[in-house]
Amino acid sequence: MDDVRPIGGGRLTAPQQLRRLGNWANLSTPVGLLIARIGxxxxxxxxxxxxxxDGYRLGFPIAGAFTVGNVVITARSWPDLLATSPNLLRHEERHSWQYLACLGLPFFGLYAAAMGWSWLRxxxxxRANVFERAAGLADGGYL
Known part of the structure; x- marks a missing residue:
């Protein structure tokens, strides 16, 4: 996971292939592609x-980047974003694993509940969102 290149393919490891196929099967990646297309x-x-x-044109959600399945979406350009936030892609990749663990689209509701809990606490x-903490607050640009 230390090899963070802004763009490229390469050979996938068995776990990465599992995540790719699992997030297709649980529909989170197709939904991510649809959101990217709508934006x-x-x-x-x-x-x-x-x-x-990149170049996402909708104002929601308010984030430097967000992930749906294996699709990582930003309003900025990836080369520019990674120049200022080199660990962001690692953070977002961890979210893609969370989609797999949550069986896809249930992640939306679970994430919203975790945001609410964090806000209340x-x-x-x-700060207290279990998903953001597991993805690495610092890597995601959180203080």
Whole structure:
């Protein structure tokens, strides 16, 4: 997971292939591609079985980047974003594993509940959010 290249394919490890196929089967990656398309983002193959979408034009959600299945979406360009946040893709890749663990689309509701819990406990949507903590708060750009 230390090889963070902004763009590229390469051979997938068995776990990465499992994640790629599992997130297709649980429909989270197809939904991610649909969201990227609705947001008029440009889509390209990324490293480690991820799909990178940049130029996303909708204002929701408010985030530097967000992941749905294996699709990592941002309003910015990936080269520019990774130049300023080199560990962000590692953080988002961890979210793609969380989609697999949550069997896909149930992740949306579980993540929303975790944000609510975090807000109630800390006044911050991420600080006590189990999903953000597991993805690495610092890698995601959280304080």
């Amino acid at each position: 008029r983002a440009d889509v390209q193959r990324g490293p480690r079985g991820l799909v990178l979408a 800390t006044g911050d949507l991420a």
